[in-house]
Amino acid sequence: MEDTIAAIATAYGEGGIGIVRISGPNTYDILKKIFVPRNRKQDWKMENRKMTYGHIMDPKDGQVVDEVLSVFMKEPHTYTKEDVAEINCHGSMVSLRKTLELVLRNGARLAEPGEFTKRAFLNGRLDLSQAEAVIDLIKAKTDKSFDVAMGQLEGVLSEEVGKIRASLLDLLVNVTVNIDYPDEDIEELTYEKMEDEISQISNMIEKLLSTADSGRLIREGLNVAIIGKPNVGKSSLMNELLKETRAIVTEIPGTTRDTIEEVLNIRNIPVRLIDTAGIRETDDKIEKIGIEKSKKSFNEADLILFVLDVSRELSEEDQEIIHYIGDRKAIVLINKIDLEKKWDLTFLKEQMPNASVIETSLKDRFGVEKVEEEIVNMVYSGSVRQNDSLMVTNVRHKNLLEQAKSSLADAQSMTAAREAMDFIEVDLKSAYDSLGEITGETVSDDIINEVFSRFCLGK
Numbered sequence: 312m313e314d315t316i317a318a319i320a321t322a323y324g325e326g327g328i329g330i331v332r333i334s335g336p337n338t339y340d341i342l343k344k345i346f347v348p349r350n351r352k353q354d355w356k357m358e359n360r361k362m363t364y365g366h367i368m369d370p371k372d373g374q375v376v377d378e379v380l381s382v383f384m385k386e387p388h389t390y391t392k393e394d395v396a397e398i399n400c401h402g403s404m405v406s407l408r409k410t411l412e413l414v415l416r417n418g419a420r421l422a423e424p425g426e427f428t429k430r431a432f433l434n435g436r437l438d439l440s441q442a443e444a445v446i447d448l449i450k451a452k453t454d455k456s457f458d459v460a461m462g463q464l465e466g467v468l469s470e471e472v473g474k475i476r477a478s479l480l481d482l483l484v485n486v487t488v489n490i491d492y493p494d495e496d497i498e499e500l501t502y503e504k505m506e507d508e509i510s511q512i513s514n515m516i517e518k519l520l521s522t523a524d525s526g527r528l529i530r531e532g533l534n535v536a537i538i539g540k541p542n543v544g545k546s547s548l549m550n551e552l553l554k555e556t557r558a559i560v561t562e563i564p565g566t567t568r569d570t571i572e573e574v575l576n577i578r579n580i581p582v583r584l585i586d587t588a589g590i591r592e593t594d595d596k597i598e599k600i601g602i603e604k605s606k607k608s609f610n611e612a613d614l615i616l617f618v619l620d621v622s623r624e625l626s627e628e629d630q631e632i633i634h635y636i637g638d639r640k641a642i643v644l645i646n647k648i649d650l651e652k653k654w655d656l657t658f659l660k661e662q663m664p665n666a667s668v669i670e671t672s673l674k675d676r677f678g679v680e681k682v683e684e685e686i687v688n689m690v691y692s693g694s695v696r697q698n699d700s701l702m703v704t705n706v707r708h709k710n711l712l713e714q715a716k717s718s719l720a721d722a723q724s725m726t727a728a729r730e731a732m733d734f735i736e737v738d739l740k741s742a743y744d745s746l747g748e749i750t751g752e753t754v755s756d757d758i759i760n761e762v763f764s765r766f767c768l769g770k
């Protein structure tokens with residue numbers, strides 16, 4: 312039998328209310344010991360799922376800890392499928408800590424991060440990809456990432472993976488029957504039919520995989536670094552995208568010394584935007600360190616916003632950055648177009664044929680919307696833009712889909728070579744198992760533990 316766990320389920324710090332949650336077989340007894348309803352009768356019982364007013368009191372000395380509302384929920388119709396209680400305290404860390412301590416002293420142990428949801432998974436209320444969606448929901452920073460996580464929690468991904476697995480299982484059964492009872496009066500599985508079935512299943516996997524790159528960015532967000540030589544308008548861009556004066560802007564080259572980071576939501580894509588120190592040769596000790604940090608941000612970015620100043624001749628510094636960018640994903644801003652142009656854009660198009668180039672005048676906020684639009688385009692490029700919430704956002708899922716795809720490719724080439732069905736069967740089975748790891752049907756304890764260790768306490 313499982314033990315009883317407890318944790319503070321709400322965020323740490325001050326709040327309107329704070330909740331201590333308990334789950335497991337001792338839940339009722341613990342609540343009974345420490346919760347005193349207002350109209351306590353001789354042999355009072357906590358009614359199932361009824362929010363009840365009362366006080367948390369230490370049974371040892373009768374000290375009142377807090378005035379609360381409590382609810383007891385009888386298994387199996389609860390979040391964990393075990394007995395659950397929730398104590399709604401005043402949202403003070405003092406009250407929450409004292410209440411939790413009392414619960415722990417009276418028969419529960421502190422829950423590990425994600426342990427409530429882990430129990431929901433182990434008791435079969437959620438599959439693994441649904442449980443993973445719970446943490447994505449909590450961490451979602453934009454409407455879109457929340458929607459996709461909600462879809463996954465409701466089983467949209469599980470359902471699709473289930474469909475693909477069901478087709479594979481059909482095929483596997485067919486193979487087995489043909490191997491074991493070749494002479495019986497059953498439909499023969501020809502190599503042609505096999506090829507056809509495998510390619511249909513591969514297509515379904517491929518379609519899911521095609522959402523993975525944008526899916527990851529929607530879930531995790533995008534690291535965007537603003538890069539350029541000094542004084543071109545990088546900090547002006549930071550401020551315009553943020554719509555607030557976050558970074559210092561002056562006419563002095565070398566104004567930004569340290570990298571500045573802000574998280575923002577650009578049309579529903581979570582973006583970690585980094586303004587950097589202008590890159591140039593310098594003897595200034597502080598500036599040098601800043602420029603090293605600029606280069607680090609440049610290396611780690613998913614996307615580079617490269618700013619050029621059209622009112623000054625292109626310099627060696629600009630050239631060097633163009634060279635470094637090479638074929639990385641970049642948007643080039645030709646800034647200060649309100650001033651007289653000192654160089655020609657055709658030159659740039661030769662140098663950076665892959666980059667998308669946008670003319671801006673950040674002083675007047677001109678072109679900022681285009682930049683936002685282009686960031687969004689880059690995120691969705693390469694994938695069919697999906698409006699529904701069926702997307703692969705999790706790298707673990709993506710890797711498993713790729714494993715399944717490669718097993719199927721092996722099976723396909725063996726089918727083409729007309730190898731024995733037994734061999735083909737092995738690869739089909741391994742594709743089937745890889746898909747099962749997504750939903751947790753065929754997954755090791757290590758992986759389960761790793762998934763839940765990323766949760767927050769009390770979830």
Ligand SMILES: Nc1nc2c(c(=O)[nH]1)N(C=O)[C@@H](CNc1ccc(C(=O)N[C@@H](CCC(=O)O)C(=O)O)cc1)CN2
Nearest residue numbers: 320330332384387388389390391392397427436445770
């Ligand atoms: N107070 C509180 N709020 C919360 C949660 C919670 O556990 N407690 N949740 C969680 O963190 C989320 C809601 N999710 C939940 C999902 C299932 C069940 C549940 O009891 N399911 C049962 C009974 C369903 C029913 O009544 O039909 C079941 O599935 O059998 C509860 C919460 C968000 N808000």
Ligand SMILES: Nc1nc2c(ncn2[C@@H]2O[C@H](COP(=O)(O)OP(=O)(O)OP(=O)(O)O)[C@@H](O)[C@H]2O)c(=O)[nH]1
Nearest residue numbers: 541542543544545546547565566567589672673674
């Ligand atoms: N005329 C004009 N001036 C601009 C424009 N954008 C920025 N500036 C000015 O250019 C100067 C430098 O802008 P910043 O945003 O500080 O440039 P930076 O790239 O962050 O510079 P460092 O931090 O020194 O690397 C400031 O005086 C801005 O007001 C523009 O579109 N037109």
Ligand SMILES: [Mg+2]
Nearest residue numbers: 545546566567
């Ligand atoms: Mg700056």
